[in-house]
Amino acid sequence: MDKSKKRESVVSRTQAIIAVIPLGDSDSGLLQVVADSLQGVLRLPVDLKSAIPLPEESYMASRGQYNAMAIIKRLAEIYADGYLKVIGVTTYDLANPILTYVFGEAYMNGVSAVMSSFRLWAGTGNQTVSREHFLERAVKVAIHEIGHTFNIPHCHTDRCVMRSSHNLIELDHKLNYMCGYCELFLAEALTKALKEHPTDLKRQETA
Amino acid sequence: MAHKHRFMVVDDELIVRESLAAWLEKEAAVVDRAESGEQALDLMQQNLYDILFVDIKMPGMGGFGLLERVRQAYPTTVVVIITAYGTVEYAVEAMKLGANDFLVKPFDPEGLSLLVAKLLEHKRLLEEKQYLQSQVSRCWGGPDEIIGQSKGMLELFEQIVEIAASDTSVLILGETGTGKELIARAIHANSNRLGGPFVPINCGAIPESLMEAEIFGFEKGSFTGAIRPKKGLIEVAEGGTLFLDEVGEVSVKMQVDLLRVLQDKTFFRVGGVAPIKADFRLISATHRDLNDEVAKGNFRQDFYYRINVITLRVPPLRERREDIPLLVRHFIKNFAQETNRNVDSITDEAMQILVEYDWPGNIRELENVVERAVVTARKTIIGPDAFSYLKADVICAPRESAALTLEAAEIAHIRRVLDQEDWNISRAAKILQVDRTTLHKKIRRYGLERASQELSTTPERA
Ligand SMILES: Nc1ncnc2c1ncn2[C@@H]1O[C@H](COP(=O)(O)OP(=O)(O)OP(=O)(O)O)[C@@H](O)[C@H]1O
Ligand SMILES: [Zn+2]
Ligand SMILES: [Zn+2]
Numbered sequence: 258m259d260k261s262k263k264r265e266s267v268v269s270r271t272q273a274i275i276a277v278i279p280l281g282d283s284d285s286g287l288l289q290v291v292a293d294s295l296q297g298v299l300r301l302p303v304d305l306k307s308a309i310p311l312p313e314e315s316y317m318a319s320r321g322q323y324n325a326m327a328i329i330k331r332l333a334e335i336y337a338d339g340y341l342k343v344i345g346v347t348t349y350d351l352a353n354p355i356l357t358y359v360f361g362e363a364y365m366n367g368v369s370a371v372m373s374s375f376r377l378w379a380g381t382g383n384q385t386v387s388r389e390h391f392l393e394r395a396v397k398v399a400i401h402e403i404g405h406t407f408n409i410p411h412c413h414t415d416r417c418v419m420r421s422s423h424n425l426i427e428l429d430h431k432l433n434y435m436c437g438y439c440e441l442f443l444a445e446a447l448t449k450a451l452k453e454h455p456t457d458l459k460r461q462e463t464a
Numbered sequence: 465m466a467h468k469h470r471f472m473v474v475d476d477e478l479i480v481r482e483s484l485a486a487w488l489e490k491e492a493a494v495v496d497r498a499e500s501g502e503q504a505l506d507l508m509q510q511n512l513y514d515i516l517f518v519d520i521k522m523p524g525m526g527g528f529g530l531l532e533r534v535r536q537a538y539p540t541t542v543v544v545i546i547t548a549y550g551t552v553e554y555a556v557e558a559m560k561l562g563a564n565d566f567l568v569k570p571f572d573p574e575g576l577s578l579l580v581a582k583l584l585e586h587k588r589l590l591e592e593k594q595y596l597q598s599q600v601s602r603c604w605g606g607p608d609e610i611i612g613q614s615k616g617m618l619e620l621f622e623q624i625v626e627i628a629a630s631d632t633s634v635l636i637l638g639e640t641g642t643g644k645e646l647i648a649r650a651i652h653a654n655s656n657r658l659g660g661p662f663v664p665i666n667c668g669a670i671p672e673s674l675m676e677a678e679i680f681g682f683e684k685g686s687f688t689g690a691i692r693p694k695k696g697l698i699e700v701a702e703g704g705t706l707f708l709d710e711v712g713e714v715s716v717k718m719q720v721d722l723l724r725v726l727q728d729k730t731f732f733r734v735g736g737v738a739p740i741k742a743d744f745r746l747i748s749a750t751h752r753d754l755n756d757e758v759a760k761g762n763f764r765q766d767f768y769y770r771i772n773v774i775t776l777r778v779p780p781l782r783e784r785r786e787d788i789p790l791l792v793r794h795f796i797k798n799f800a801q802e803t804n805r806n807v808d809s810i811t812d813e814a815m816q817i818l819v820e821y822d823w824p825g826n827i828r829e830l831e832n833v834v835e836r837a838v839v840t841a842r843k844t845i846i847g848p849d850a851f852s853y854l855k856a857d858v859i860c861a862p863r864e865s866a867a868l869t870l871e872a873a874e875i876a877h878i879r880r881v882l883d884q885e886d887w888n889i890s891r892a893a894k895i896l897q898v899d900r901t902t903l904h905k906k907i908r909r910y911g912l913e914r915a916s917q918e919l920s921t922t923p924e925r926a
Contacts, residue, residue, distance in 0.1 A: 320570075353483045354570065355480055356570055357572050357573065364489075365486070410491060410492035423574040423577050438720060
């Protein structure tokens with residue numbers, strides 16, 4: 258029973274082995290931009306899936322935020338068989354058991370990542386930034402978190418997207434692409450990952 | 465020194481351990497987890513940690529107990545205390561007991577990030593200072609004569625002559641202290657590059673933060689402190705030989721850069737725009753199994769192929785015992801001269817002890833043992849008493865064949881030195897002439913533990 262369900266999800270997608278998963282109410286423009294930019298960086302087809310609700314167990318009632326760790330765990334359970342990597346995108350605020358907030362979260366070498374657009378609107382004072390600026394920020398967070406899932410650690414190159422950033426000033430300072438080293442490491446990780454997932458590829462061919 | 469930082473999160477709550485460890489892993493660090501102070505101490509016997517993150521409230525010895533033990537046994541390890549809102553007064557007390565800093569759950573990500581950066585910067589400065597100080601004594605060259613008449617060494621000499629003339633990269637494999645640097649110098653001395661310099665770089669000793677500037681040099685103003693341009697070691701090696709000792713310790717980013725130099729034969733100084741021609745022969749050395757490191761993803765395969773065009777293996781001393789008497793006489797002569805002592809020979813019985821001993825530290829260890837004997841000798845001839853401490857193990861060891869293996873001898877020797885130095889890893893490593901990382905690895909591999917009678921003297925605190 259479980260198997261047939263998995264098959265379905267595999268057959269229904271085209272060639273994609275990366276997926277963007279909207280979590281809860283979505284911002285379709287944002288999702289499209291995230292999917293497109295990941296496709297550009299990874300040079301692999303990216304699926305934009307239909308939305309699923311935020312996992313119930315990830316809500317931290319005392320803090321009014323969602324636990325990013327719990328979300329990536331859940332995403333990995335749901336999608337690990339069908340995709341190489343998935344990234345959940347939510348408009349709700351994310352945190353984890355030890356941090357007061359996070360822009361995004363991923364385990365090194367994990368299957369799944371998650372990001373939130375909640376804090377990415379803030380400008381100076383009470384202002385919000387332009388939609389363009391907001392989308393630019395989201396793209397950086399998405400690439401950064403997907404980078405971690407390909408085992409790329411934080412980079413110390415000045416404006417590399419893999420540099421760690423914990424506030425919007427630092428995020429804005431970064432460029433929306435990887436430095437030469439990180440790009441090389443990503444290319445190698447991708448080659449390796451594709452080799453290690455022959456079943457995935459085979460399934461695609463038959464699909 | 466491995467270039468990856470190593471952290472440990474000590475917390476009885478799984479969720480805290482997991483979240484904090486996952487966060488730290490993104491800093492390219494190795495992160496271990498422990499559920500209790502007791503488990504943390506076990507792990508500390510095996511690895512060297514840069515920073516411990518310690519929950520103050522845990523069952524068993526608790527955070528305070530652990531802090532106290534760490535302060536005694538590992539004074540340079542940084543300890544950050546984790547507390548929850550409402551128990552901050554514990555943190556203050558912990559700071560008084562020597563914790564370096566504290567965090568209150570849940571942390572602000574910016575604060576956590578700044579704190580870790582600050583502590584690592586502190587460690588980096590210490591390491592750089594140590595490295596720069598060590599450079600002063602590095603200039604001592606020592607005699608270049610290679611002693612050896614064993615079959616293994618004679619073969620090696622032949623290979624050296626054969627390969628010296630070509631300009632291909634050479635990788636020298638061998639245990640610590642087997643004379644890898646000496647072999648590298650011999651290749652250089654037999655090559656057409658003899659007129660150029662021999663430039664050794666100990667990749668394990670240079671902090672990663674200094675590595676790029678040391679190797680590639682820099683232009684004036686390329687970073688704060690760069691008040692005048694400086695030649696990198698690659699430039700210094702022009703027309704000569706560059707020797708990368710402990711090449712297994714080079715970071716992957718540096719491997720990418722070095723590979724580029726080897727391929728393009730040009731490079732840039734840090735902050736420089738003009739390409740500089742590189743003209744050196746590369747010889748590298750390691751005591752690690754690089755094949756294994758490549759398989760584990762710690763070492764780049766493309767770089768490995770480049771540096772490993774020709775491989776030389778230097779046999780450990782225990783596989784060429786017939787060389788021991790030659791070496792011993794050579795060292796006696798050298799040290800007697802150097803220290804102005806009237807010592808010129810050694811009794812057969814004393815020599816027998818040296819020939820039978822297993823020399824885990826190889827020639828470097830033999831050199832130290834002979835130096836000590838020369839310096840403490842009362843007569844012109846060195847007798848067996850001078851080496852009785854080496855024999856002790858063989859006599860005390862149980863007679864079963866298992867105990868007579870090389871490994872058993874090495875274990876016994878390490879244990880004795882550790883006990884003698886009260887398990888101070890730095891001091892023991894110095895005596896054994898290995899780096900601390902190597903010693904930690906051996907302790908873990910052999911499962912050595914400190915005799916536990918002291919554990920109970922630490923008062924328990926929750
Ligand atoms: N065949 C030899 N004849 C004379 N002296 C030797 C010989 N081999 C090594 N030595 C001496 O032993 C010491 C250690 O040698 P060396 O530094 O070359 O070892 P190594 O293998 O490079 O060690 P490490 O792996 O720790 O860097 C040096 O003082 C060296 O002069
Ligand atoms: Zn990150
Ligand atoms: Zn980078």
